[in-house]
Amino acid sequence: MAQCVPPTNSAQECELRTSEIPTQQFITTKLSVDEILNKYVGEYGVWQWSIVLLIVISSPLMVTLPVFVNAVPDHRCRMEDPIEEIFKEYNLSFEEAAAFVGPWEGEIPVTMMGCLKFALDWSNTTLIENLLLNKSVVSFIDRESLKTKACVNGYVYRSKEFQYPSTVVAEFNLVCDKSMLSPLGTSLFMVGMLFGFIFGGYFGDKFGRRNGAIVFSIIELLAAVGVSLxxxxxxxxxxxxIVGFSSTGKAVPLRLLPIELTNAKYRSYFTSFIVLGIVFGHRAIMTGIAYLVREWRLLNALSTLPCLTCFIYFCLLPESPRWLLSQYRVEEAITILRRGCRINHILKKDKSKLSQFDNYLKDVNKNQSHMGKLYVHGEPISVSERFINLLKSTKKITCCRQMNKALIICVLIFTMHSLAFLGITLFSKYINYNVYIVTLINALTGIPGPIAASVVYRCYKYRRFPLMCTYIISAILLCIGGVYTVLWEPLTDNVLNIFCNGALIMYSASTIMLSIYCAELFPSYMRSSAVGISNGLGRIGGIISTLVNYTDFAFKHGTPVLIYSGSSMLQAFLLYCLRDTSGEDLSDVDKGLESATDDHVHQNGSNKSIDAGREEFVINLKTLEDRIKSSPTTVTNL
Structure with missing residues (x-):
């Protein structure tokens, strides 16, 4: 490498060997992952697809478990054993026994049905048998005048038609005065997801995508066992x-990893495949398991079996080379890229890509030795140059503010996205039909959106405009359906359901697009945290959506749909406030966070700082001497 010589007469005595200075930072800026993937490794080969397939297999969608196990069955007060035996002897149906024990349909609000029993002398079996035998006596009893009291012996349950027969509601008696505990559990799951996104993003940036995924996967597996037990x-x-926390904590680094292992052209393919595999594949599998297994503990255990594949992460899941470069761990990044190159070309006749890649690395390593000589001046630079340095420092601060602005806007977009997407889903009219068929149909509705997203992002270079179009189309569909329902007040919701389902397809497509676009807005060293914070805080919108749906009762039917239409338009406006991306040359370090030019360093023959690729790296005299003392005598070979 060039030598750093102070401008003195005793130049030979003061000569310093800068070849001994660690060059990780320089080489990091010279390595282009996009170029390496495009020319040598391959952008969509066996290596990438095997990783994507592993991610899909190991990511069960446990958020849909309450669809089966949180169903509320019909229930009545459980009586003393002698009374229950009498009911069996007289062959009473569930409705007959429930109406005999306490207030039933038409006599009490639906929410209180089966929660009270008449204050009779239930220990007198003779009285009970006489009441059952003498139907005329029972018919003349003024049931409304009878006092009631709460159930003390628990409840007798009967599953409704097409309902999953085994539920946590029945096993833990989450009815009547405990009826709020079941939806509270769902809310707690969402809170866990919120913090999972945030902490998953932080761990993904702090310790790497691979390590973050492994830790959260093991936590998810242990928590899933705890659910069944x-x-x-x-x-x-x-x-x-904890399952909600760990599943989303795992999802953040795992969703980012395929994005960082390919180039812009193919990111939508991998992201869409992951969403299809998880949202449709795992949901359909859970539906099939629920149809065959009629016990909720076993259903949970079998549905979480794919989590066991997390142990394969130790062997097959690579670290993101982009993240490694952002941490200046060049050798590890190169090792992973070489492994990917070898795997992608293992079935191809052309075996020269790996050697070409090695030659490329040698050229990069050789180029660093042709840097211009550095002169370290003891004298301070001029006032004008100090002013230039001040402007560069201001640029650094401004860039940080731009990142903060992008992060805040992304949080708002994800909040509006969660508000409308989850709100429309919950607002959909309940279908009184087989729960297994309904769940399968809901899974099928998630297919068109990801396919459309992958095709659009494959054909269109830029990210923002197609995403804005999906939100604008959603807003128009929701506005038409909402206005029609509010003004015309139809007897059925067929028109509203059609437009809402159309909007849901658009939102499923925008989910893919938004994930890719948001990830490309941030450099690798903060990408995972930014995506995690945006997704996590965005879950607040899902919590608010339950309150928005209550406006359907407070105002006219269809009012929530108009609110969701407005939120969709707001998302399009917020997107306009962000910069556009094409996904090309995905930044591994923040281009704006340049190191300030030191007051005591100049390049040989000019006042320009060293151009080290995309950033400037300059070294003052003290730093230079410290590095020479602490660094090895040779540069690490790549």
Missing amino acids: APNHHIYHLMRT
Whole structure:
């Protein structure tokens, strides 16, 4: 490498060997992952697809478990054993026994049905048998005048038609005065997801995509076991909250990893495949398991079996080379890229790509030795140059503010996205039909959106405009359906359902697009944290959506749909405030966070700082001497 010589007469004595200075930072800026993937490794080969397939297999969608296990069955007060035996002897149906025990349909609000029993002398079996035998006496009893009291012996349950027969509601008696505990558990699961996104993003940036995914996957597996073994609803809800926390904590680095292992052209393919595999594939598999297995603990255990594949992460899941470069761990990044190159070309006749890649690395390593000589001046630079340095420092601060602005806008967009997407889903009219068929149909509705997103992002270079179009189309569809329902007040919701389902397809497409676009807005060293924070805080919108849906009762039917239409337009406006991306040359370090030019360093023959690729790296005299003392005598070979 060039030598750093102070401008003195004793130049030979003061000569310093800068070849001994660590060059990781310089080489990092010279390595282009996009170029390496395009020319040598391959952008969509066996290596990438095997990783994507592993991610899909190991990511069960446990958020849909409450569809089956949180169903509320019909229930009545459980009586003393002698009375229950009498009911069996007289062959009473569930409705007949429930109406005999306490207030039933038409006599009490639906939410209180089966929660009270008449204050009779239930220990007198003779009286009970006489009442059952003498139907005329029972018919003349003024049921409304009878006093009632709460159930003390628990409840007798009967699953509704097409309902999953085994539920946590029945096992833990989450009815009547405990009826709020079941939806509270769902809310806790969402809170866990919120914090999972945030902490998953932080861990992904701090410790790497691979390490973050492994840690959260093991936590998810242990928590899933805890769910199946839960002895009471307290442990059940705690374990479910941890499952929500760990599943999203794992999802952040795993969703980013395929994005960082390919180039802009193919990111939508990998992201769409992951979403299809998880949202449709795992949901359909859970539906099939639920149809065959009629016990909720076993259903949870079998549905979480794919989590066991997390142990394969130790062997097959690579670290993101972009993240490694952002941490200046060049050798590890090169090792991973070489492995990917070898795997992608293992079935191809052309075996020269790996040697070409090695030659490329040698050229990069050789280029660093042709840097211009550095002269270290003891004298301070001029006032004008100090002013230039001040402007560069201001640029650094401004760039940080731009990142903060992008992060805040992304949080708002994800909040509006979660508000409308989840709100429309919950607002959809309930279908009184087989729960297994309904769940399968809901899974099928998630297919068109990801396919459309992958095709659009494959054909169109830039990200922002197609994403804005999906939100504008969603807003128009929701506005038409909402206005029609509010003004014309139709007897059925067929028109509203059609437009809402159309908007849901657009939102499923925008989910893919938004994930890719948001990830490309940030450099590798903060990408995982930014995506995690945006997704996590965006879950607040999903919580708010339950309140928005209550406006359907407070105002006219269809009002929530108009609110969601407005939120879609707001998302399009917020997108306009962000910069556009094409996904090309994905930044591994923040281009704006340049190191300030030191006051004591100049390049040989000019006042320009060293151009080290995309950043400037300059070294003052003290730093130079410290590095020479602490660094090895030779540069590490790549």
